[in-house]
Amino acid sequence: MKKTIAAVLTAMAMVVALVLPMTAFAVDLDLPDGNYDIDYAISGDGTMKLVEPATLVVKDGKTFARLAWNDPEVDKLYLNGETILPVDFTKSHNIQGKLPVFLLPLSRFGKDIDFNVHSRGVNLDLDDYKLNMKKYDPNFDATTLQAKVREDISGAQPVKFYQWRTGMCSSIWGPFVFLAAVAAAIFGWTRTHKRDDE
Numbered sequence: 001m002k003k004t005i006a007a008v009l010t011a012m013a014m015v016v017a018l019v020l021p022m023t024a025f026a027v028d029l030d031l032p033d034g035n036y037d038i039d040y041a042i043s044g045d046g047t048m049k050l051v052e053p054a055t056l057v058v059k060d061g062k063t064f065a066r067l068a069w070n071d072p073e074v075d076k077l078y079l080n081g082e083t084i085l086p087v088d089f090t091k092s093h094n095i096q097g098k099l100p101v102f103l104l105p106l107s108r109f110g111k112d113i114d115f116n117v118h119s120r121g122v123n124l125d126l127d128d129y130k131l132n133m134k135k136y137d138p139n140f141d142a143t144t145l146q147a148k149v150r151e152d153i154s155g156a157q158p159v160k161f162y163q164w165r166t167g168m169c170s171s172i173w174g175p176f177v178f179l180a181a182v183a184a185a186i187f188g189w190t191r192t193h194k195r196d197d198e
Contacts, residue, residue: 035066068100
């Protein structure tokens, strides 16, 4: 009898262990496949911004946050050790290059989801971001979010000369910094050789 009870308990534990991971991180949302406006908050220590408001995507019964970044150098997201690659690209009238679009799996509404943003360039460190997708409301008006996104990217230059990863946000200064560095190097080289000639 004891062996039978132990066997039943073991079987139940195995079922829970198999089913729990599949349900604990799923968002219970009864919506047809599609793209939906939703309220959200996003923050991070990187310079990248969203070029379009984040939206809720329902695909094959799974939920995602659609994130389109304003930097063509963004090439990967990391969430819980999983690498997420772009699923699409978009354009902006004032930013040069194809801008990457990602689908970030959603595990919950109303709480922060921590993820990392990776970009090609000089600085290969990961930038930490937090996304909080609020509970879906079919009556939500995204006008305010759209205005905020436009404001966030309004300072982007029409042409990107260089991609800097050292805190320099405006890429228009890239050529001037480069020329100043070259001039300083030539000046230093000239002074050194003058001393040698003397």
